[in-house]
Amino acid sequence: MQAIDPSLREKALALGCKRTYKRISKASGEVLKEERGDAVSTELHRFGDLSFLAWHDLRLMLAESLPEGVLQTGMAFERYEEAAGENGGEGNDGFVNLRFCQLQPKAAKQEAVTVSARLLVGADGNNSAVRQQCLGDGPPEFLGTAMWRAFFPATPPFCDYPDSDSIQLQWLGERKALFLWGLPGGRLATLATSPWPAEKVDVLAEANYIQEPMGRAEQAQQAKQRCQAIFAASSGWDPEVVRIIDAIDPAYLTEHGQYCREPATCAEWGRGRVALLGDAAHLGTPFLGQGTSQAIEDALELGRAVLELGPTPAALRKYEQVRKPQATPVQAASVGLCKSFVAGKGGPGDEMKANIEGGFLARSFDPLPRGAEALPLASAAAPEASTSAGPAPVRAAAEAAAAPQVVLTREKGKNGKLQRELEARGISCLEMPLIETAAGPDRDRLPELLRTHSFDWICLTSPEAANVFLGAWRQAGRPGGLRLAVVGDGTGVVLTEAEGDALTPEFVPSAADAVHFSAELPHIPGGSNTVLYPASNKARSVLQDGLAARGYTVTRLDTYDTLPVTTLDPDMLAVAKKAQVITAASPSTIKSWVQFAGDHSQTDVAVACIGSTSATAAEKLGYTRIFFPKLPGIEGFVSSIEDALADCRRRQQQQQP
Numbered sequence: 119m120q121a122i123d124p125s126l127r128e129k130a131l132a133l134g135c136k137r138t139y140k141r142i143s144k145a146s147g148e149v150l151k152e153e154r155g156d157a158v159s160t161e162l163h164r165f166g167d168l169s170f171l172a173w174h175d176l177r178l179m180l181a182e183s184l185p186e187g188v189l190q191t192g193m194a195f196e197r198y199e200e201a202a203g204e205n206g207g208e209g210n211d212g213f214v215n216l217r218f219c220q221l222q223p224k225a226a227k228q229e230a231v232t233v234s235a236r237l238l239v240g241a242d243g244n245n246s247a248v249r250q251q252c253l254g255d256g257p258p259e260f261l262g263t264a265m266w267r268a269f270f271p272a273t274p275p276f277c278d279y280p281d282s283d284s285i286q287l288q289w290l291g292e293r294k295a296l297f298l299w300g301l302p303g304g305r306l307a308t309l310a311t312s313p314w315p316a317e318k319v320d321v322l323a324e325a326n327y328i329q330e331p332m333g334r335a336e337q338a339q340q341a342k343q344r345c346q347a348i349f350a351a352s353s354g355w356d357p358e359v360v361r362i363i364d365a366i367d368p369a370y371l372t373e374h375g376q377y378c379r380e381p382a383t384c385a386e387w388g389r390g391r392v393a394l395l396g397d398a399a400h401l402g403t404p405f406l407g408q409g410t411s412q413a414i415e416d417a418l419e420l421g422r423a424v425l426e427l428g429p430t431p432a433a434l435r436k437y438e439q440v441r442k443p444q445a446t447p448v449q450a451a452s453v454g455l456c457k458s459f460v461a462g463k464g465g466p467g468d469e470m471k472a473n474i475e476g477g478f479l480a481r482s483f484d485p486l487p488r489g490a491e492a493l494p495l496a497s498a499a500a501p502e503a504s505t506s507a508g509p510a511p512v513r514a515a516a517e518a519a520a521a522p523q524v525v526l527t528r529e530k531g532k533n534g535k536l537q538r539e540l541e542a543r544g545i546s547c548l549e550m551p552l553i554e555t556a557a558g559p560d561r562d563r564l565p566e567l568l569r570t571h572s573f574d575w576i577c578l579t580s581p582e583a584a585n586v587f588l589g590a591w592r593q594a595g596r597p598g599g600l601r602l603a604v605v606g607d608g609t610g611v612v613l614t615e616a617e618g619d620a621l622t623p624e625f626v627p628s629a630a631d632a633v634h635f636s637a638e639l640p641h642i643p644g645g646s647n648t649v650l651y652p653a654s655n656k657a658r659s660v661l662q663d664g665l666a667a668r669g670y671t672v673t674r675l676d677t678y679d680t681l682p683v684t685t686l687d688p689d690m691l692a693v694a695k696k697a698q699v700i701t702a703a704s705p706s707t708i709k710s711w712v713q714f715a716g717d718h719s720q721t722d723v724a725v726a727c728i729g730s731t732s733a734t735a736a737e738k739l740g741y742t743r744i745f746f747p748k749l750p751g752i753e754g755f756v757s758s759i760e761d762a763l764a765d766c767r768r769r770q771q772q773q774q775p
Contacts (some may be wrong), residue, residue, distance in 0.1 A: 119633045122418050127167075129179050134169025135302045137518070138284040145291030147356030158286070161470065164618075165479040169378035172269070172301045173410060193218040193231060195247050198238055198521075200390050214238045214391050236429035237584025238392045241413070244377050246398035250387055258377035258401050263460055264322055265404075266315035266345040267372045269307050272367070289359050293462050296349060296359050308362060310685040311376070312348045313460065338368035345373070378403050378453045381446045393434040400445045402452030405459065406469055408478060408771060414585060421486055426548065426694065435687030440616060443530050448478055475592045476584075480616050484534045522548035523695030524726070524759055527707040529555055535608070536701075539756050540761065545763065550579050550694050552710035553584050554580055558655045560675035564590035567650065567673070568597055574645040574670075575625070576652070579605040579661065581633065583652050584612035586677045588621075590652075596620070597610050603639055606751055630751050631729070632772070647671060655679035656706070682710040691715075698766040699759060703728040705735035724762035728755045 120127035137158045162168050168558040198216045213234050220229040240248025244258055254271040283300040296310045316320070322341075342363070349355045349363055349524050358773050379401040387399045396413030406519055419435045427433035451472045458464045473479050524540060526533040526549045533549045540547050568591055576582045584604065591597070603625040604610040613621040627634040641647060648671050651662055655676040691714055694700075702708040708725060727733040727746035745762040747754025 119414055121485045122414070122421065123486075126180070126183060129183070130176060131167055131169045132169065133175050133179060133302065134171035135283040135300065136168070137170060137286050137300075140286045142288045142290065143356065145355050145359075147358065149288070150290075156197075163481070170299065170301070172305070172307060175302075176410065189708060192221045194221055194236065194241060196230075198248070198392070201234075204431065207604055212236075212391060225604060236391065237424075238435065239395050240388075240392065240398045241395040242398055244397045244401050246394065249394055252392045252394070253386055257326075258379050260316055261321055261376045261378055261403070261456060261460055262313055262316060263376040264312055264344075265372075265374055265376055266310045266341070266363075267308065268366045268370055269305055270367065270370065271304055271306070283381070289356055291355070294348065295459075296362075298362065307434040308366075310345055310363070311397070313606050313721070314375065322373055322375050323522075338371060341373035342366060342368040342371055344586045345371070349602075351385075355728070357675075363738040364487075376403060376456070377401065378456065379449075380453060381450045384446070384449070385442075387438045387442065388434055388522040391434070393420070393437060394645055400449045401478075402449045403456035404452075405455035405464075406448065406452040406478070407636055408448050408452060408471055408473070411478075412448055415444065415481075415483070416441055418483055418486065422484075425487060425680070427690070430689060432687055432689035432693055434689055436549070440530055443554070444481075447476055451478075460570055475589065477589065477592075477616070477675065482615065484538065521693060523697060523763060524548070524699045524701060525550055525694045525697045527552040527701050527711060528703045529553055529582070532703075535752060536755060539752065540759065543756075543760070545759070548690075548694055548697060549571040550686070550690055552683055552686075552714070553704070553706045556679045556681055556684050558653075558676040558678045561586065561590070564675055564677055566653055567675070568600075571650075571673075572599070572646075573601075573648045573650040573673070574642045575601050575603045575639060575648075576650045577603045577639070577661065577665075578609050578613075578623075578652065579635070579657065580654065581609050581612045582610050582678055582680075583654070587652055588613065588616055590677075591621070592629075601642070605635055607751060608752060628709065632660035633657070633664065636661050636668070639665065639668075639670075651675070652677040680704065680706050682713060686714050697723070699724045699726050699762045700726075701726050701755075701759065702732040702736055704756070708732060708736045708739060708741075724765055726755070726762040728758075 119130060138149075138155055140153045140158045141149060141151050184698055196217045196219055198214050200214050201212060209675060213236055216235065216238060218231040218233065219229050237522055238248065239244050240252065242248055267598065284304050285298070287298040289296045294310075294312045297308065299307045301307055312580040321344075346363055349359050351357060351360050381400070384400050387394045393399075395416045397409065399416065400412065402409060402412070416437075419440045420434075422581045423433040423437040423440070427436060453462060455468055456473060458468070461666070523545050524545050524547045526537055528536075528551065530551045533551075535546075537547050538547065564586070576587065578587055591600075600621075602613065602621060604613070604623040604625045606626060608624040610626060613623060625639060627638045639649075640736075647669055649662075649665055651672050651674045653661075653674050653676055656679060657676075662674050665672050695715060700708070702711075702725055708727075723741075724743040725733075725741050726735045727736060727744060729746055733744050734745040743762070743765060745758040745765070747758050
């Protein structure tokens, strides 16, 4: 949220409260675990500022932060239709016509509204109507679970605790649970969950998660009665649970089935000028507590892509390319935890463990460009919107900028520092990852080795190796006493930003390559001369051979692999082909570029490489304008890009009459 707008972070923190009392009990009320004071949130605080707030408070704050007139309510989406412009809909040409039904409860007739826009983003929740028209992949999977959620004042008979806004209570039964949280302003929130047969899912009040207070008193009362019947004293539930449910106002009770989509069914997030966001794109479950966070992360990267590429299909596909690898592990963990709980296998602490081990709480994001820092986007006339009252102008967000000077081709999430360095020098960039990371054959062995063996050194030779190590180290229970050596500062930063002093590297070679690394790694007096080397599947044996020649015993694990991406959005590729410089941080990236660029002439583009290995690969592929630094590293990489751009300027001057 801070990356979108720093003021939003401050507003969110101001809305929330702290947790100072946590209790986990059996269904009967027998206490399993109890925490007080700072111990309740200590584990979470190391990931940043912490504040507990109601989802609807956050939604209202975000809505009020929008410019006046941007948000229109009282509209129900019906359908859309894409329309090509004069140039067939490519790039900035083309738009989407949307039809809404204007909800007017007291009117005899509901009015139709038509709007035209450059892009359509379906953020319409678990039963997304936009998704169904765009992808047509049917309803989400019912998980055999019903949920009841409510908000109410923190007064008897709900709660007799002082400082009620600081409490967090849980009652856990067999495949059933009730949670109670304190909220600012003297309010409480509760969520109850229980198995529910699929053949009776239509009995539940709603299929949608987000509902207004129930206006039908009879249906609302029936929903409350269903909840009361399940969480009854006769079924062994704590009288405190029974008292809470009995006192809930039915008008403010939300009842629904629990649904999800497996990640394998969410490979596609949109088509053409349509993209999905949040639950509409990657529906998880309440387990992990990541639903709102993932939607905000989606919004951040969608905004970044549109700032860079304008309101174009290429921007939507770039957003998807960035977010899918980030959101999919969260979705998988959330769905897996929920299904385990429904099967009677889940337990207290599983959510926190999954969040930490998955690295979901430790993520950080580059801020969106703001004001003068934003990329210069050329404005263009937007298509008109029409309603039953007549035509009205609709403004497009922005149009695409001129062709980027440089294309950044590393894996998703690894171009940020380089891009900041370049843009600080006034160099425009397009991030188009050409390779992606996959698990290597030895990845599952790494946590066990960290638990059961000791080594003089653990050698990490890339940021990806550092990320793989981090996940395994957390899975192993964060063992101490490890001595870490990293190939360069960029790899070390991955560790220190994630875990601070707990994982501070003790050795960095004078140059970021395997030759210097193996020659300079110091022997530990009285040590075992052993090295653990979590490597890329494609890494050559230079490091391990050099260390072995110096008397080290090296345990190499091929923990990850880099593979060419299988698809690229045609619009994005067309933009990339107009760039002056292609970057290559590995031989794989330049090979992938040739695969996609096809007959794009090697003489029309300069290649800026991170080091000599990538430069050699580019030369073998027929490129002649190749630039690389003598010493690898981010500074040298930037220098080679600047040299390549300078060469482009010289060539342009020579071609002028």
